[in-house]
Amino acid sequence: xxxxxxxxARGVAVSLEKVRKVYEPNRIVVEGMDLQVNAGxxxxxxxxxxxxxxxxxxxxxxxxxxxxxxxxxxxDNPFQTAYVFQxxxxxxxxxxxxxxxxxxxxxGIDRTAREAKARAALALVGLMxxxxxYPAQLSGGMKMRVSLARALATExxxxxxxEPFAALDEVNRFHLDVALRQLWQxxxxxxxxxxxxxxxxxxxxxxxxxxxxxxxxxKLDRQLDLPLERYASFRTDPALAAEISxxxxxxxxx
Amino acid sequence: MNxxxxxxxxxxxxxxxxxxPIGILLVWQIAASLxxxxxxxxxxxxxxxxxxxxxxxxxxxxxxxxxxxxxxAAGFALGGSxxxxxxxxxxVSKPAARLLDSSFQMVRNVPHLALxxxxxxxxxxxxxxxxxxxxxxxxxxxxxxxxxxxxxxDTGLVEMGRAYGLSRAELFRQVIFPGAxxxxxxxxxxxxxxxxxxxxxxETIAASxxxxxxxxxxxxxxxxDVVLLGILIYAVLGKLADSGTQLLERRCLAWxxxxxxxxxxx
Numbered sequence: 001x002x003x004x005x006x007x008x009a010r011g012v013a014v015s016l017e018k019v020r021k022v023y024e025p026n027r028i029v030v031e032g033m034d035l036q037v038n039a040g041x042x043x044x045x046x047x048x049x050x051x052x053x054x055x056x057x058x059x060x061x062x063x064x065x066x067x068x069x070x071x072x073x074x075x076d077n078p079f080q081t082a083y084v085f086q087x088x089x090x091x092x093x094x095x096x097x098x099x100x101x102x103x104x105x106x107x108g109i110d111r112t113a114r115e116a117k118a119r120a121a122l123a124l125v126g127l128m129x130x131x132x133x134y135p136a137q138l139s140g141g142m143k144m145r146v147s148l149a150r151a152l153a154t155e156x157x158x159x160x161x162x163e164p165f166a167a168l169d170e171v172n173r174f175h176l177d178v179a180l181r182q183l184w185q186x187x188x189x190x191x192x193x194x195x196x197x198x199x200x201x202x203x204x205x206x207x208x209x210x211x212x213x214x215x216x217x218x219k220l221d222r223q224l225d226l227p228l229e230r231y232a233s234f235r236t237d238p239a240l241a242a243e244i245s246x247x248x249x250x251x252x253x254x
Numbered sequence: 255m256n257x258x259x260x261x262x263x264x265x266x267x268x269x270x271x272x273x274x275p276i277g278i279l280l281v282w283q284i285a286a287s288l289x290x291x292x293x294x295x296x297x298x299x300x301x302x303x304x305x306x307x308x309x310x311x312x313x314x315x316x317x318x319x320x321x322x323x324x325x326x327a328a329g330f331a332l333g334g335s336x337x338x339x340x341x342x343x344x345x346v347s348k349p350a351a352r353l354l355d356s357s358f359q360m361v362r363n364v365p366h367l368a369l370x371x372x373x374x375x376x377x378x379x380x381x382x383x384x385x386x387x388x389x390x391x392x393x394x395x396x397x398x399x400x401x402x403x404x405x406x407x408d409t410g411l412v413e414m415g416r417a418y419g420l421s422r423a424e425l426f427r428q429v430i431f432p433g434a435x436x437x438x439x440x441x442x443x444x445x446x447x448x449x450x451x452x453x454x455x456x457e458t459i460a461a462s463x464x465x466x467x468x469x470x471x472x473x474x475x476x477x478x479d480v481v482l483l484g485i486l487i488y489a490v491l492g493k494l495a496d497s498g499t500q501l502l503e504r505r506c507l508a509w510x511x512x513x514x515x516x517x518x519x520x
Contacts, residue, residue, distance in 0.1 A: 061417055079419065089414035093432045093509040102428070103418045134509040 011040035011190030012073050012080065012157045014060060019069035021055055029055045031215040033069065042184050042191045044201035046247060047211030053194045056216060057083075057162050060192060073158065079107050082151035084164040088143035090135040090150075096122065097131035100149045107154065114153075121153035122146070125179060141172035148176070152183060159184075161193045165200070174232060177203055181230050198251060202243045203230060210250040220250040297479040302486065305479035314468070319487060322457065322464040325381070326449045326491075329388025334445060337393040338438070341400025346430070351401070358397060366390045367455050379460035387456045391448040399441025403434030436507055443499045450492040465491075 014037040021030040029052040037043050047053045058064040059071060061083045073081075082103070090099045097115060100122055104114035122131060125145040135143055144164060151159060161180075165173040181204055184191050195201050201208050202224060210220040224243050227234075234240060279299050285291050286298030293301065309315035340358070344351035366387060377383045407430050415429045457466020469484030507513040 063413065063417055083414075083417040085410065085414060085417075087410055089408075089410045091411060091429065091432070093435075093507075106419055106424065136509065136511045 010157060010188055011038075012075060013037065013039045014158065014190065014192070015070075015072045015074070016056075016060070017070045017072075019056075019059060019066045019071065021052070021059060021064065022067050028215050030059070030066070031217065033216060033218070035209070035218065037190060037192060039074075040188045040190055042181075042204060042206045043193065044205035044208045045192065045194045045211065046196065046198060046201050046208055046251060047216070048213050048251070049196060051211045051213050052216030053211055054162050056211075057160050057192060057194050060158075061160050077157075079103070079154055080157040082154055082156035082159050084147055084151045084159070084161040086163045086166055088135070088140075088147035090143055090146055092135050094134075095131060096127065096133050096135070096138070096146050099135065099146055100131075100153050102150060103154045118149070118153050121149040124152055124183060125149045126175075141168050141176070144168060144172075144176065148180070152187075155187065155189075157189050159189050159191045161191065163195050164193075166195070166197075173200070174235070178230070178232055180204060185228065198244055198247045199235075199240075202226070202240055202247060203235060208243075208247055210247060219253075220247070222246060294476060294478055297482065301479045302482045305477070305483045309468075309480065309483070315483075315487075318463060318465050318468045319491070322453060322466070323491065325384045325457075325464060326388065326453055326495075329385050329452070330392050330445065330449050332385060333389030333392030334396045334442070336389070337396030337441075337445075338400050341397045341438075341441075342404060344397075345401045345404025345434070346426075355401070358394075362394045362398075367452065370456070370459060374460055379462070383460050384453065384456045384464075388449050388452045391452040392445040395444035395448060396438070396441045399437045399444070400434060403437025403441075404430055406437070407433035436503075436510060439499060439503050439506070442502075443496060446495040446499060447492065450488055450495070454488055 014035075016033050016035040019030055019033040020028070022028050033056065035056075045053045045056065055064065059066050060073075061081060062071075063083075090096075091102065094102070097118055101114045101118035104117055109117070119131065122128065122145075125148050127142060127145050127149065130138065130142065130146075135146070138146065144167075148164070165176050168176070177200060180191075180193075191205075193201070193204055205224060206226075207221070207223050209218055209222075211217065212219045222243075226237075226239055226243060282296070283299050286293060286296065286301075297305075306315065340354065344355055369390070370383075370387065373383045373387060377386070411429050411433065412425065415425045420428060453464070454466050457464040458470045461467040465484050465487050469481045472478075472480030472484070504513050
């Protein structure tokens, strides 16, 4: 990882009030969800598979409309949200650099400027010499890094991640966890990270929300009592283990 | 392996595909020269070559090739563009597909060459019959492959596009069209084969110019060498068109692992 060359962005506040989402036929996925995320917060959303946590994230990303209730993002400007999916979802016909620059292209930034920003974002995730390769020539971990770089290239004020490292091996996952945490510290954007991994949630986040299996209710909302700086060695810290056991307890009851 | 052996083996590998056709030509030439086969049944390759030089010198050959190529191109452009538009429409719009696709499939199952008598009744033997027959033949492979290509574009990429705020037009340009391109190009290769097949039939039945007409005319005068020349020209034109598409595939699909020869360019 290099030192941050990108200026610090400030996060946005996210508020969900009485949000309800029903899928056909009459399957209530989210019911009466109230959630306030402060500007610059790193929130992990934990829950069992199929509990609706991805639906919640899609609602926040405005990929899904809630059936009732409100979502407000303050301030609410275009191109301030970036979304990282479970799969890298890179355009196979674009090079690594062009993939990372895609959102900037949509923002109408000229080629030279967007390539410089994309290169800086690729450097942030530790990818320097791969910009001319196509996605098919990359490993799974590298693809995910490009996906993260694409999200970071726009200097988002709200970064949404939907189990982004779930398909990776543990070593890659640990590296990217550390990288993500550092990026958040540098940029101060609001991060909402959906995962079913308790240890990953505790390692990354400042606050964790555990959801119930049915109707996506908040079962536990906990500020994690952990230090700001978290490096690889922090994984064996007793304070982290204590937080993991708190979260595990809430998850186990599900 | 040293460099001499390697370059010899490369040369051998490049030559091998030509061994069988050249062998056949040699056997054919020898058999014709020794009068084992009648020149009225199959003239010698040298006679076909002579016919080629003769008709080329008179300008007749290039006129016919020009006419046939123009017909192929016009029919391909007409049928291909209609097939592409409907393939896209039905690919992106489920209601449109529900309305149109089963009708297209019904028509597809009618061999388009079976429509020749009807087309002659409608259009006589003017240019339209060739144009419409080629267009009809080309329509279906382009339509089907575009439809299939659009439908099978990775939905994850579409969702990614939406998450990054792509408009419908940008989604089409950035995600759907490039995603469907491998399939569309397969359709183009099929369609090119059908173009020449249709043209052969249409020109031999209802034409007063073109390679098909030239061969039918030569048949009237028992010019077997010109008939064979016509057949060979169809083969060469078809092969050229196919090679052109392969080149296009390699250029447009350099990112695709199946066509990859090098990294991306920036």
